[in-house]
Amino acid sequence: MTQLTTIGFDADDTLWQNETFFRLTEERFAALLAEHGDLPSIRARLLETEKRNLQFYGFGIKGFTLSMIETALELTDNDAPASLVRDILTFGREMARHPVEPLAEAAETLERLAGRYRLVLITKGDLFDQERKLAASGLGELFQAIEIVSDKTEATYAKVFDRHGDGPARAMMVGNSLRSDVLPALAAGAWGVHVPHELTWEYEHAEAPLEAPRFRRIEGLADLPALIETIEG
Structure with missing residues (x-):
């Protein structure tokens, strides 16, 4: 492995x-x-x-x-x-101007992983707004790199994980969108972990790639450290 x-x-x-x-x-x-x-x-x-x-x-x-x-x-x-x-x-x-509301276990999970792995925030959208939300979240210092991109594609993940890590083969992407966070990361050769959110924009919906060897689904971020331990077994 x-x-x-x-x-x-x-x-x-x-x-x-x-x-x-x-x-x-x-x-x-x-x-x-x-x-x-x-x-x-x-x-x-x-x-x-x-x-x-x-x-x-x-x-x-x-x-x-x-x-x-x-x-x-x-x-x-x-x-x-x-x-x-x-x-x-x-x-x-x-x-x-809306307030930023971190989800439960977000900070705790990042803190548990920050000393063992390179953490990279990969988000798409308006640069100004994403920077505002990151600053207001209080989570920025837990990441070694921040990537605000126009879209998330296979090429995006390949470049980001080459730039900030050891390539997609030794990387994992975690997110609530199958379309943007999971499928293109898997296509690049990384692990793709789906963390469902009760509200997800219709554009981001896609079929779960259940047959993909590197696809995983967890109910919440608190389950991520245990999942990683299972994968690294």
């Missing part, structure tokens, strides 16, 4: 709450446009707009806010009042 030396961690909804604030904002957005549809239909329309805009705006609050404005214009046949656009911009600013 190749010795594990490096562990990558996702940030949003792996180490701290994030999707909760997006869901609450979606509800507020749908309430503004209630005469144009119910919550499920407006959420579905917004999701399609977000997916379409990822190539232009990337991931994060700014792209989400612009997608809300675009969706509002589509739903109102380009007749959205300026006051509605102003309300949406206010929602975006409030999201950018």
Whole structure:
């Protein structure tokens, strides 16, 4: 068994709450446009707009806010009042100021692993917002490297684990998204550990690669040290 030396961690909804604030904002957005549809239909329309805009705006609050404005214009046949656009911009600013709530066992788990492995935070999204959340979380000093990337792909993990570790073969990626944290890490040759979160953005959903030899699933971060001991056995 190749010795594990490096562990990558996702940030949003792996180490701290994030999707909760997006869901609450979606509800507020749908309430503004209630005469144009119910919550499920407006959420579905917004999701399609977000997916379409990822190539232009990337991931994060700014792209989400612009997608809300675009969706509002589509739903109102380009007749959205300026006051509605102003309300949406206010929602975006409030999201950018929301408090950071570390998930249970996040700090304790990182502290247990920090002395034995190189810990690397690998997160995607807006640079300014991700830096803000990391600073507010109080977890930054536990990582030997921070990587804020535009997207998470097989190539991303190969480069990050080569740069900050001993390559993907001796690395593990831990996160709540099968699509972004697990599948591309496995494709790069690393271990991929799925830590489900009760709320995960629909875009990040994917089938679990149950047949992959290096795929594992745990119920919470507190289970990670024991899993690693089993793997290194």
